[in-house]
Amino acid sequence: MNLTIIGSGYVGLTTGACFANVGHHVMCVDNNPEKIAKLLKGEIPIYEPGLEEVVKTTVAAGRLQFTTSTEEGVDFGDVIFIAVPTPPQSDGSVDLRFIEKVAREIAQVIKSYKVIVDKSTVPVKTGEKVADTINRYKPDVEVDVVSNPEFLREGCAVDDLMHPDRIVIGTNSDRALALMQKVYEPFLAPILVTDINSAELIKHAANSFLALKISYINAVSQICEASGADVEKVAEGIGADKRIGRHFLNAGIGYGGSCFPKDIAAFIAISEQLGCPFTLLKEVEAINANMKQRFLKAIRNALWVLDDKKIAVWGLAFKNNTDDIRSSVAIELVHALVKEGARVTAYDPKGMENAKMLPWADQLTFADSPMDCVDGAEALIVATEWPEFASQDFLEVKNRMLAPLIFDGRNLLDTTTMKELGFRYTGIGRGVA
Numbered sequence: 001m002n003l004t005i006i007g008s009g010y011v012g013l014t015t016g017a018c019f020a021n022v023g024h025h026v027m028c029v030d031n032n033p034e035k036i037a038k039l040l041k042g043e044i045p046i047y048e049p050g051l052e053e054v055v056k057t058t059v060a061a062g063r064l065q066f067t068t069s070t071e072e073g074v075d076f077g078d079v080i081f082i083a084v085p086t087p088p089q090s091d092g093s094v095d096l097r098f099i100e101k102v103a104r105e106i107a108q109v110i111k112s113y114k115v116i117v118d119k120s121t122v123p124v125k126t127g128e129k130v131a132d133t134i135n136r137y138k139p140d141v142e143v144d145v146v147s148n149p150e151f152l153r154e155g156c157a158v159d160d161l162m163h164p165d166r167i168v169i170g171t172n173s174d175r176a177l178a179l180m181q182k183v184y185e186p187f188l189a190p191i192l193v194t195d196i197n198s199a200e201l202i203k204h205a206a207n208s209f210l211a212l213k214i215s216y217i218n219a220v221s222q223i224c225e226a227s228g229a230d231v232e233k234v235a236e237g238i239g240a241d242k243r244i245g246r247h248f249l250n251a252g253i254g255y256g257g258s259c260f261p262k263d264i265a266a267f268i269a270i271s272e273q274l275g276c277p278f279t280l281l282k283e284v285e286a287i288n289a290n291m292k293q294r295f296l297k298a299i300r301n302a303l304w305v306l307d308d309k310k311i312a313v314w315g316l317a318f319k320n321n322t323d324d325i326r327s328s329v330a331i332e333l334v335h336a337l338v339k340e341g342a343r344v345t346a347y348d349p350k351g352m353e354n355a356k357m358l359p360w361a362d363q364l365t366f367a368d369s370p371m372d373c374v375d376g377a378e379a380l381i382v383a384t385e386w387p388e389f390a391s392q393d394f395l396e397v398k399n400r401m402l403a404p405l406i407f408d409g410r411n412l413l414d415t416t417t418m419k420e421l422g423f424r425y426t427g428i429g430r431g432v433a
């Protein structure tokens with residue numbers, strides 16, 4: 001099939017490459033000329049494991065192409081996927097300007113029947129508005145609007161797209177459904193067909209549930225700290241129950257990233273607009289914010305005054321295996337430390353180039369390796385769960401530091417080992433060693 005993706009970021013580019021990988025012909029559109037210029041030169045503008053290989057192979061096979069022209073894209077595809085940003089507004093509700101603009105742009109150039117697919121995460125009833133918009137500007141061309149939310153995780157997006165748990169297709173049109181089933185046939189994954197509104201709701205409800213699980217274990221971690229229990233063991237015990245599951249029961253300094261904070265805020269705003277406020281989710285947010293504050297407080301308690309202290313931070317990306325620092329808790333922590341006068345040296349295997357673009361990046365020192373990062377530091381903070389951090393030579397880490405103090409915001413390191421090596425180790429919900 002001929003498929004078009006409008007918006008070639010983390011979701012759009014990876015989705016386009018994976019569609020091309022299973023044999024479709026794909027045109028990825030982006031209105032950022034620098035991004036498209038890079039892609040045309042064979043450069044991948046983001047870090048996502050395995051993506052470069054898939055892009056290179058499918059481009060070489062003539063099945064993946066790039067353009068800045070929406071018109072060219074709309075002419076090309078039988079199915080047009082929209083994968084543009086849906087950022088939060090200051091009240092938490094979703095800023096739908098990018099989606100609305102794409103709907104208008106499509107209406108300006110569409111010449112024949114197309115299926116328009118919302119892949120971006122959008123509030124329930126957005127599909128109706130996209131259809132209205134296109135019909136308003138181009139009443140004589142028939143379109144079907146479909147909701148097809150994306151569940152990929154950054155860091156393993158290629159694998160998630162090639163082997164999804166489920167594919168959700170929300171549509172009221174048999175014609176559109178037949179085309180969508182053809183798009184996804186090669187993926188051999190279960191397809192759930194719903195109406196448009198249900199499909200849109202599934203995405204916000206799913207992300208909110210995952211965030212709730214994280215805040216649940218984080219609240220439990222506070223009780224563990226107060227009672228001398230170990231949250232890792234508690235999570236193992238809870239998670240072994242198949243009805244609950246072990247995933248997303250990792251205590252830490254809270255969820256961040258470009259999706260969870262905005263999607264939970266959006267679901268709260270949506271529920272309020274619909275007159276059924278989802279107050280439970282406000283508590284989820286409050287617990288999440290509190291985890292950062294508790295962690296900072298523990299650091300202040302240990303170091304007394306942060307001003308002029310050299311602090312090493314391992315991790316800037318919002319999670320491991322990505323270069324994405326959008327709404328990263330690690331970045332928020334570093335910023336808070338810098339604002340209190342600490343001299344922060346940071347290291348992240350993939351996130352440093354993006355961090356160097358932060359407006360306050362000149363107040364940070366970037367290290368070349370985890371080991372260089374800890375030189376002369378009075379405390380080491382583990383802020384992102386990159387596995388390579390756990391396999392460092394901690395005897396050398398200790399020798400290089402000014403004082404052997406570790407704050408592990410991701411419970412990445414082994415408490416007993418750290419204690420035996422002579423560190424003062426603080427994890428989350430594991431007491432102070």
Ligand SMILES: NC(=O)c1ccc[n+]([C@@H]2O[C@H](COP(=O)([O-])OP(=O)(O)OC[C@H]3O[C@@H](n4cnc5c(N)ncnc54)[C@H](O)[C@@H]3O)[C@@H](O)[C@H]2O)c1
Pocket residue numbers: 006007008009010011012029030031032035070083084085086098101102119120121122150151152153154258259
């Ligand atoms: N990143 C994730 O892990 C993830 C997972 C599931 C769903 N989502 C959702 O997918 C959507 C996209 O997220 P993302 O992380 O890929 O964003 P992104 O910022 O990485 O990419 C969006 C791209 O859209 C382009 N764009 C904006 N307006 C455009 C226009 N009018 N025409 C053409 N291109 C345009 C931007 O230049 C950018 O390259 C959001 O709704 C997000 O919530 C993201």
